Amino acid sequence: MRASDRAYAALKSDIVEWRLIPGTVLAEVEQSARLGVSRTPLREALARLSAEGLTAAQTGRGVVVTDISLAKMTQLFDVRLALDCKAAELAAVHRDPHVFTALAQRFEAASSLIAGADPDRRDYYALVSELDVAVDDAADNQFLRQAQGQLRAQLVRIRRLAKDNSERLLASAAEHAQIARSIAGGNTDLAIAATKIHLHNSLAHLLASKLSFDAGFAPSRKAHLNG
Amino acid sequence: MRASDRAYAALKSDIVEWRLIPGTVLAEVEQSARLGVSRTPLREALARLSAEGLTAAQTGRGVVVTDISLAKMTQLFDVRLALDCKAAELAAVHRDPHVFTALAQRFEAASSLIAGADPDRRDYYALVSELDVAVDDAADNQFLRQAQGQLRAQLVRIRRLAKDNSERLLASAAEHAQIARSIAGGNTDLAIAATKIHLHNSLAHLLASKLSFDAGFAPSRKAHLNG
DNA sequence: TCCGCATTCTCTGTATACACGGCGCGGGCT
DNA sequence: AGCCCGCGCCGTGTATACAGAGAATGCGGA
Numbered sequence: 290m291r292a293s294d295r296a297y298a299a300l301k302s303d304i305v306e307w308r309l310i311p312g313t314v315l316a317e318v319e320q321s322a323r324l325g326v327s328r329t330p331l332r333e334a335l336a337r338l339s340a341e342g343l344t345a346a347q348t349g350r351g352v353v354v355t356d357i358s359l360a361k362m363t364q365l366f367d368v369r370l371a372l373d374c375k376a377a378e379l380a381a382v383h384r385d386p387h388v389f390t391a392l393a394q395r396f397e398a399a400s401s402l403i404a405g406a407d408p409d410r411r412d413y414y415a416l417v418s419e420l421d422v423a424v425d426d427a428a429d430n431q432f433l434r435q436a437q438g439q440l441r442a443q444l445v446r447i448r449r450l451a452k453d454n455s456e457r458l459l460a461s462a463a464e465h466a467q468i469a470r471s472i473a474g475g476n477t478d479l480a481i482a483a484t485k486i487h488l489h490n491s492l493a494h495l496l497a498s499k500l501s502f503d504a505g506f507a508p509s510r511k512a513h514l515n516g
Numbered sequence: 517m518r519a520s521d522r523a524y525a526a527l528k529s530d531i532v533e534w535r536l537i538p539g540t541v542l543a544e545v546e547q548s549a550r551l552g553v554s555r556t557p558l559r560e561a562l563a564r565l566s567a568e569g570l571t572a573a574q575t576g577r578g579v580v581v582t583d584i585s586l587a588k589m590t591q592l593f594d595v596r597l598a599l600d601c602k603a604a605e606l607a608a609v610h611r612d613p614h615v616f617t618a619l620a621q622r623f624e625a626a627s628s629l630i631a632g633a634d635p636d637r638r639d640y641y642a643l644v645s646e647l648d649v650a651v652d653d654a655a656d657n658q659f660l661r662q663a664q665g666q667l668r669a670q671l672v673r674i675r676r677l678a679k680d681n682s683e684r685l686l687a688s689a690a691e692h693a694q695i696a697r698s699i700a701g702g703n704t705d706l707a708i709a710a711t712k713i714h715l716h717n718s719l720a721h722l723l724a725s726k727l728s729f730d731a732g733f734a735p736s737r738k739a740h741l742n743g
Numbered sequence: 744t745c746c747g748c749a750t751t752c753t754c755t756g757t758a759t760a761c762a763c764g765g766c767g768c769g770g771g772c773t
Numbered sequence: 774a775g776c777c778c779g780c781g782c783c784g785t786g787t788a789t790a791c792a793g794a795g796a797a798t799g800c801g802g803a
Contacts, residue, residue: 518786519786520786520787553787553788554788554789555787555788555789556786556787556788556789557786557787557788575795576794576795576796577795577796
């Protein structure tokens with residue numbers, strides 16, 4: 290694997306998992322030393338991250354990890370609403386029914402995943418990713434896939450803010466199961482409706498979590514600067 | 517201005533204006549010599565172009581200018597339908613009525629622009645861009661803006677394939693006027709409907725142009741390779 | 744004559760050295 | 774004592790040198 294790919298993957302992982310918090314300045318020499326690559330591939334990695342919006346280039350001061358405001362989360366979900374609904378619509382037309390029926394069944398049995406010991410619920414989120422990939426594959430649209438990819442990087446980072454209690458996750462699983470069943474049935478209207486429902490509930494949950502997160506943990510902006 | 521920015525702008529211009537046709541291999545040393553920059557900033561420019569989908573990195577053989585198939589045009593407009601409708605919807609909510617009323621009036625008087633001498637209709641397309649920018653500004657959504665930006669780069673290139681006769685351009689102007697008036701009126705449903713109409717007609721026109729273009733000018737794939 | 748292998752050549756990927764610019768700090772002047 | 778100017782350092786932006794990998798071509802054998 291190329292050094293620039295390793296640097297990109299490492300930085301992206303560090304950002305979405307909050308090891309590098311918003312506001313952190315990513316100096317080239319510092320990061321290249323930390324990651325064990327030279328400045329050239331690191332610059333390529335930073336350019337890719339900036340194109341995805343995970344970092345932003347500040348004139349003279351290098352690139353900084355972007356922050357996530359309430360307004361941005363709402364904006365993100367506005368675009369997700371448009372893209373995910375279109376993806377669900379296209380997938381419902383071109384889908385292989387067996388694939389989505391199988392996914393629906395796994396979501397309907399997801400309570401075992403959610404009840405598991407892992408506090409990060411990796412098994413459950415892996416299943417969600419499987420559905421995302423299946424929808425992308427069925428939609429078969431490279432532009433849609435590309436646009437979705439950029440949004441999902443932000444989304445994984447936002448997810449860490451959410452208080453993922455079992456209650457919400459069980460509801461989320463049911464919503465995903467509804468989406469998968471609708472796509473399996475080839476019902477575009479239903480697939481779109483189910484997607485709208487899910488995104489609405491997800492955003493509502495995230496906004497509530499973000500409010501309590503800001504209130505309880507990082508009330509001032511200073512906490513973002515001493516990374 | 518930075519050398520990487522100049523290289524990016526020059527290459528992007530060369531690609532969207534068909535001076536570099538699809539299939540052309542952009543070797544780093546060759547292009548860096550042609551553009552008068554060194555390989556490092558050129559690589560950054562190529563990376564940005566590849567992220568936008570105007571070029572694609574082929575393992576070992578460098579980056580090549582991507583081609584535009586009928587299927588890709590349809591895919592592109594599927595995503596545009598989702599994003600432009602969402603943009604129109606958001607713009608209709610947050611708009612400044614005066615801005616869009618003025619734009620609607622200019623589109624209604626656009627026959628003078630279309631009747632002009634310029635075969636490329638730059639004045640008219642500049643007006644279209646003004647509307648795009650106004651919608652983006654009114655929608656006020658950075659993620660939407662980012663996704664739109666990537667699609668529009670492809671679109672400008674596709675536009676060059678279209679046989680822009682006065683008839684279609686007059687109809688297009690009327691459709692844009694309808695969109696602007698709907699947004700000015702704050703009517704989201706109407707703005708979405710007008711956008712759908714316009715995109716449908718645009719795609720139909722482009723597909724017809726592409727068919728005759730492929731049939732009359734580049735029937736074989738060889739023409740893409742000797743760039 | 745055709746297929747396969749090896750060699751060579753070119754191109755990418757990476758590292759490093761250098762230049763330019765901005766920002767901060769310290770000293771001097773008012 | 775406060776403000777302004779200048780010097781120095783750190784940071785990015787660019788150029789270039791080097792190494793490794795992949796593809797094309799040519800030669801030899803079947």
